[in-house]
Amino acid sequence: MSVLLSPLLPTLAALRATRLCPAASGVLASSRAKPRLSLISRHLDQKLPLPALNTPFSTERNVSVEPDDVEYKPVQRTYSAPEQNAPRDLAAAMSAQAPHPTVLIPGPIEFDDAVLQSMSTYAESHVGPGFVKVFGETLTLLRQLFQTKASSSQPFLLAGSGTLGWDFVASNLIERGENALVLHTGYFADSFAACLQTYGANATQLKAPIGERPSLEEIEQALKERDYKVLTVTHVDTSTGVLSDIKAVTEVVRKVSPNTLVIVDGVCSVGCEEIAFDEWDLDVVLTASQKAIGCPPGLSILMLSGRALEAAKTRATPPASYYASIQNWLPIMQNYEAGKPSYFATPATQLVRALHTSLTQITSKPLADRFAVHRAASQRVKTAVSELGLQQLATEKENQSNAMTAIRLPQGLTPPDVLPKFFQKGLVFAGGLHKEIASQYIRFGHMGVTVTDPKRDDIDRALSALKEVFEGVKK
Template identity: 75%
Template sequence: MSAQAPHNTLLIPGPIEFDDAVLQSMAHYAESHVAPGFVKVFGETLTLTRKLFQSTDPSAQPFIISGSGTLGWDLVASNLIERGENALVLNTGYFGDSFEQCLSTYGAQVTQLRAPIGERPSLEQIEQALKEKTYKLITLTHVDTSTGVLNDVKGVAQLVRRVSPETLVIVDGVCSVGSEEIAFDEWDLDAVVTASQKAIGCPPGLSIVMTSGRAIQRATTRQTPPGSYYASIANWLPIMRNYENNKPSYFATPPTQLIHALHTTLSQITARPMAERFAIHTQVSDSVKAAVAQLGLKQLAPNPDAQAHGMTAMYLPEGLTPPDVLPGLLKRGVIFAAGLHKEIATRYIRFGHMGVSVTDANRGDIDKALSALKEALAEAKQAKGL
């Protein structure tokens, strides 16, 4: 039984519900960011981050910086590519557009390989694009929360290494890390950008980026200075290395309470094999998607191989819009998200099922949500005379 104050269950694609122990960690007393106790906790948190990404490569480096997942885009765009160089963005929705805008802001020449809504670019299309032009980096959104599309990161990375091995593989994993399989070393990735508030199960406020030795070398040997001061890998690299080696360091003050919370949730996550965590998210996702289908709802992503396991984006019945359904869910103590993709935002809603709502079956969050969805849909149809 949770000790948290009664509240509506938050089941959007992030932020998500938090474990009691994680929230209690936020109540840690004030301490210096260079005090021995905090330095130890921050160092352990960086090491736990390696386990989260299933990385044992000593040349790889995790970064934990105060900011949102979007800050990770800045870290990539201002350090790993220089003005005028080519970037290929695999677009599966809203966040492909956003990553393109970030890269363009720093002067990259961006080509988008855009998939129809609910789909992802094929490996054949990606291979053709890589053969037509030399790209400094390629970005893909592991799970685009605007569509619920799951990208084949492993397959794309293998393709890039075969066709264009010098191209850096950059993954937006904000809505995937902690719920979708990802093996940083084995898949030979160069950067995975994520954040604290989604499947990792920590309050918002931390940008988390895992980088390869190849990416670090690219950042530290660039011909021009990085385009950002705060998001400079050169500025943060010695800080992260020092903390992980139990040495106090300073560039900008870390959010000490959030680091304690992240330490707690990563300790919980990595206490069991990551494969088990991925499996339970897949199992619950399959159940959710089966229940959604029984209600007559179709997903934005029709291909099961391209469906995320931490969320479900579903079209509403003809004649209904999010404002017709979301209040009915809220009345039953459940919060879903409205549509985000600008072309179809009024036609669908999004159900986030990740983190503690999935791993702690005793909470009953998922069953409660599915029951509320069924009732809210019926109520909305009746009100509309459908």
């Protein structure tokens, strides 16, 4: 034992010295600690002052509640194997997921059992026939989800978050010094603009007041004043719950500046808000796996038009990214969809299987029915909010998303005053995200299986909790 410990004794002694002598701590830190480790330690220790960061985490950190601070009784969703002769519908209704509070934030959302179970597969080759078939079918299913039949359009499926979609656009479809018009309805327009600027584009934001969206007249005027290579619009801004009218915006673009590429950030809309890629003449819709599509985080999903692919092909300079290069990924996607193994970078095999399961479920029924279910659930939530005397950030009905609801808190309340109360009831809501008013509202996500699965009572319990919590805080 002494032999095994001997190499550690100097380190242990040094650590002991740092506790006994602050000066020794400084010497040790300066001589051995790396700057990166020092930065990491600052982020891990919430008691130390942290640098101001323009990120969702830095905003939500100030308005959210730590789960460990709250005692709660989670909804029981334990799985018990049904008796041998039990009805099949009873077996199907049982969940195999461990007990957990119901997550009703604007993503990640609750998962269907079949989606999670489809990830529990053995290791397989990403160029083997089994996975190639699944990947190819998944790309074809994405065409159905985005409602495109054009042979010139192309789905892309990459390992990464939704944010990777911004890099994909900024590094392929616009070049240094070219102009981008960013329609601003919340935090994520700021971030998309920052991404475009990172790659050298000139990003001009057309901003609307919080809870609103730029008018079509303002968009038309902006397009007349300058030539823009791309226009970006967030379909549903997760920070405000504002819904943009993508069809109307695109019509304005095609009338005034037909060569401008229309880029839709659909991270919080694809799967619950209507998107007709061909009919609306869109160029790019980017999204991610963890919201209304109903998969775990980790997949960046894009649909590109033939016009967008041509813009990438004819750019004057090479793509500004290696991993996010259309030039590198296009033949991979084409080969997989044709059933041929191909390789550029390793795909997330288990996540692709989960996406295949989710998309199979989604496309097994008419998409119009899915959108209608989300509209109905959203209206129930918004009616309940109004009956409680509360307001949304988006006050006009046409600006209100069907994916989520951003609820203004009564004067004098902040998210930490109410979020723990929801948590005690086994429900997880999100704090505010818009950096200007983060402490003034909370966010309720209602998309995916929480509204489409008739066996779940998530929305009913959430509405009951809203009434109990807000009536309670009034007393």
